[in-house]
Amino acid sequence: MAAETKIDPMHQFAIQPLVPLHIGKYDVSFTTSSAWMVAALALIFGFMALGMKRELVPGRWQMAVEGLTGFIDDMVKVNIGPKGKRFVPYIFSLFSFILVCNLLGLLPLAIVGVHPFTVTSQFSITGVLAVVSFSIVLIVGFWKHGLKFFSLFVPHGTPVVMIPLIAAIEFISFMVRPFSLGLRLFVAMIAGHILMEVFGSFIVSGLNGGAIGGGVSLLSFLFIVGVAALELLVCAIQAYVFALLTTLYLNDAINLH
């Protein structure tokens, strides 16, 4: 029997401090997570800056930027209506940040010695994004409708006897939103990366196991190619779903129902 190799799929999510920094008793070090967030910001900024020349005949790059902004603009227009125009910048920042962070974490940079870190695989990050979205929904709702905002919990045409029950259920489903929003993104990212890590280590340890091990190695390799393609799709879908659900919740707050 070959030497026992311990697979540790959770190690990749550990945050290492790059520049240790302590203020009082708080640890505010510049970590790998912050470094990849800065990288994501730089990428988005570069991508947008190169395409915002406002040429009359748009080049390829400007078409790409216009496609991205137009996509978010359409989504907000369809789901909220003309009143949603002012929320386009927020939804756009949310979508592009999540998308770029997801994709950055998937880059095979380990070949050149840089270990990519998926910013969105930490619940503290996705949770904060979800709480920000939820707070905007609450603020907009109470700002626009005052206490009438609570009519959100009673759908039209509810029989009077059913109102306490329906209101309780609607209230729970409303309060669960920030958790489900943050949890979905974080777990989807973490699950994909664990899967890739486990099968990646199958390839390596299979090579030490003779003919059968080689077969396992080959199968794992073919499998991981498919999984990598699927993960690219999941990255895009999760970013889209986060932005879409935020617009839907905003729609509830703006138009009630």
Added chain:
Amino acid sequence: MDFASAQVIGAGLAAIGVGAAAIGVGNVFGSFLESALRNPAAADSQQGRLFIGFAAAELLGLIAFAVAMIILYAR
């Protein structure tokens, strides 16, 4: 049965929920494709709803995965 083996068995049982969510997600996209082929003109306007259904079905599978991980790494 000692704690470690019970933990692994429990995590495996919790992971069944992920398979159930796979059925749900397949159902969402399968039904969408089926009806989109019957009426392709209406398909584009329903894409938002498609992803809402997908998100709801997927969330439950992801929660099952999170529970499996909590059981597996509990001390």
